Amino acid sequence: MANIKSSKKNSIQSENKKKNNNRKKSIIKTYVKKVRLFISLNNFTKAIFFFKKMQSLVDKYAVKKVIHKNKAARYKSNLYMKIKNIKIKELNN
Structure with missing residues (x-):
């Protein structure tokens, strides 16, 4: 356990950042799963809809360095x- 006040604060901040980053990664994984689900169902419109949402989230979190x-x-x-x-x-059929 840290003894210095700034070290304690840093420990708390890193825990909070870890929780937030894990939450954001979970959101990304959820959208990826939804896109894959609609791909497997051959539903183009819903797949592209969720892909666009996933794409904006992934780009935003990549800039914030949540994911690489x-x-x-x-x-x-x-x-x-x-x-x-x-x-x-779809076009071929």
């Missing part, structure tokens, strides 16, 4: 490619 920028780019790239494949399948 490359991880954000990977999420967006992989999901967008899958959504694009749904659209191509």
Whole structure:
């Protein structure tokens, strides 16, 4: 346990930041799951709707360094490619 007042304060602040970051990461994971669900159901409109919301959150949290920028780019790239494949399948049928 810290003895110095500033060290105690720093410990409390880091715990609060950790809780907030975990909450934000959980929100991102939830949106990614929703996008993947609608991709698996071949529902293009809902998949793109949740993708846009997920994309803005991921970009915002990548700038704030909650998640790494490359991880954000990977999420967006992989999901967008899958959504694009749904659209191509719809056009072919």
